[in-house]
Amino acid sequence: MAKTRVALIYGGVSGERGVSRLTAASVMRAMDAEKYEAVPVAIAPDGTWVPGETTPEALEAGGVEREIEPGATTVRVGFGRDRGLFLISDGEVTNLNVDVAFPLVHGPFGEDGTMQGLLEMAGIPYVGDGVFASAAGMDKAYMKVVLEGAGIPVAPYVVAEPHRWNRDSEGVLQEATKLQLPLYVKPARAGSSIGISRVADFADLRRAVEEARKVDPKVLIEEGIKGREIECAVLQGRGDASARASVLGEIVLGVQWYDFSTKYLATEGFRMAVPADVPAETAADMRDMAVRVFEAFGCEGMTRVDFFLADDGRIFVNEHNTVPGFTAVSMYPVLWEHTGLPYSALIDELIELALAKPAGVH
Ligand SMILES: Nc1ncnc2c1ncn2[C@@H]1O[C@H](COP(=O)(O)OP(=O)(O)O)[C@@H](O)[C@H]1O
Ligand SMILES: [Mg+2]
Known part of the structure; x- marks a missing residue:
C-alpha cells in the first residue's frame, strides 16, 4: 500500500520559527514510517517556501538559532485545477503529491488562520484547527468575546483599540482603573x-501599553x-464523538x-508537573471546561487550553493555543502521553482526523 504523504510545514516568519524547525524534527522522528512519508517544506524568514531538510538530524543542526536559507528551488502552492504543492526547480514543475499537510508554524502566518485559508484554497487537507478557530485563537481580544459568549469565565479586561488609543488614551487609562x-x-x-x-x-500603565503596542497596536x-x-490538551473526537480532554498539567x-x-x-524558572496536583472535582470541572472551549471556537484537531486556578478556587480560562508547543517534551504531547496516547500515536491520530475531514465548507 502506498504511504500517505504528509507535508511537514515548518519555519515561518514569526519569532518562533527556530522552535518550529525543531518541532518538525521531533514529529519526523516519531511518525510511523510504515504508514507515512514525510515531505518537509520549510518557510524561510523572508516568506519563501523551499524544500525542507529530510532527516531529523539535519532539521536539528544549528539549534534554535539557525535560519532557513531561501534557495533557488522553491515550493509553490497551486489552486483550482493545479491544486496542491509543487516543487519548482530550474523551470521544472513537479507535483509533490501531498495527501495531507501538518502545519507546525507558530504565530502570525502559521497559527492565525492565514496558513489554514491557503491550504483550504489549495484543496489540501491539514492537521489542526480551521480558519475561524485559528484566527479567533490568535487575537486575545476576540478570544475573550467568544469565551464570554460561551459563558466561560475570563479575567476582567479592557481593550486598547488602536484608533481609540490614538484618539483618547486618557479615556482608556481611566477605564482601566476599574480593574484590580x-x-x-x-x-x-x-x-x-x-x-x-x-x-x-x-502610573506605569501608559508605558506598558506603549511597550505592547510595539508588537501589536491592539x-x-x-x-x-x-x-x-x-x-x-484537547483532541477532536473520532467521527461524531465529542472532543477528548487530557489529564491536567x-x-x-x-x-x-x-x-x-x-x-x-532561563528555563530552570519553571517545571511541568503532570498530572497536576488538583482536587479531583476541580480537575473534572477544568477538563469539562476545556472541551467547552474547544467547542466554542469550533476547533478541529487540537488545542491546548490554559487556565488560571485562583487561590480562592475559581477557574478562569486565560487562553487557548491552536498550534501548541509540539516537540516530544512539550506540554501538549506530554499530557497525552500521561493520558495513554504516546507521541507517535497522537501524531497518527491527528493525521487520521485531518484525512477524515474534507477541505472547504463542511
Ligand atoms: N490575567 C493574568 N493574571 C496572572 N498572570 C497572567 C495574566 N495574564 C498573563 N499572565 C502571565 O503572563 C503569561 C503570558 O500570558 P499569556 O496571556 O498566556 O500570553 P502568551 O500568548 O504570550 O502565552 C501567563 O502564562 C502568565 O504567567
Ligand atoms: Mg500563554
Whole structure:
C-alpha cells in the first residue's frame, strides 16, 4: 500500500520559527514510517517556501538559532485545477503529491488562520484547527468575546483599540482603573509572552501599553489572577464523538509570571508537573471546561487550553493555543502521553482526523 504523504510545514516568519524547525524534527522522528512519508517544506524568514531538510538530524543542526536559507528551488502552492504543492526547480514543475499537510508554524502566518485559508484554497487537507478557530485563537481580544459568549469565565479586561488609543488614551487609562491591580498588559496578537508586562501601579500603565503596542497596536489590559497555571490538551473526537480532554498539567513557576525569558532562556524558572496536583472535582470541572472551549471556537484537531486556578478556587480560562508547543517534551504531547496516547500515536491520530475531514465548507 502506498504511504500517505504528509507535508511537514515548518519555519515561518514569526519569532518562533527556530522552535518550529525543531518541532518538525521531533514529529519526523516519531511518525510511523510504515504508514507515512514525510515531505518537509520549510518557510524561510523572508516568506519563501523551499524544500525542507529530510532527516531529523539535519532539521536539528544549528539549534534554535539557525535560519532557513531561501534557495533557488522553491515550493509553490497551486489552486483550482493545479491544486496542491509543487516543487519548482530550474523551470521544472513537479507535483509533490501531498495527501495531507501538518502545519507546525507558530504565530502570525502559521497559527492565525492565514496558513489554514491557503491550504483550504489549495484543496489540501491539514492537521489542526480551521480558519475561524485559528484566527479567533490568535487575537486575545476576540478570544475573550467568544469565551464570554460561551459563558466561560475570563479575567476582567479592557481593550486598547488602536484608533481609540490614538484618539483618547486618557479615556482608556481611566477605564482601566476599574480593574484590580496588578494588571497584565498584552499585545492582542502575539505569543511567547512577547511584549507583555505586569503592572503593579497605574502610573506605569501608559508605558506598558506603549511597550505592547510595539508588537501589536491592539492591546489588552487585564486584571491579574493570583493562582496557579494549569493546562489541558484537547483532541477532536473520532467521527461524531465529542472532543477528548487530557489529564491536567501545571506550569510550576519559580518566578513571578511566565515571561519570555522563563519560557525560552532561563528555563530552570519553571517545571511541568503532570498530572497536576488538583482536587479531583476541580480537575473534572477544568477538563469539562476545556472541551467547552474547544467547542466554542469550533476547533478541529487540537488545542491546548490554559487556565488560571485562583487561590480562592475559581477557574478562569486565560487562553487557548491552536498550534501548541509540539516537540516530544512539550506540554501538549506530554499530557497525552500521561493520558495513554504516546507521541507517535497522537501524531497518527491527528493525521487520521485531518484525512477524515474534507477541505472547504463542511
Ligand atoms: N490575567 C493574568 N493574571 C496572572 N498572570 C497572567 C495574566 N495574564 C498573563 N499572565 C502571565 O503572563 C503569561 C503570558 O500570558 P499569556 O496571556 O498566556 O500570553 P502568551 O500568548 O504570550 O502565552 C501567563 O502564562 C502568565 O504567567
Ligand atoms: Mg500563554
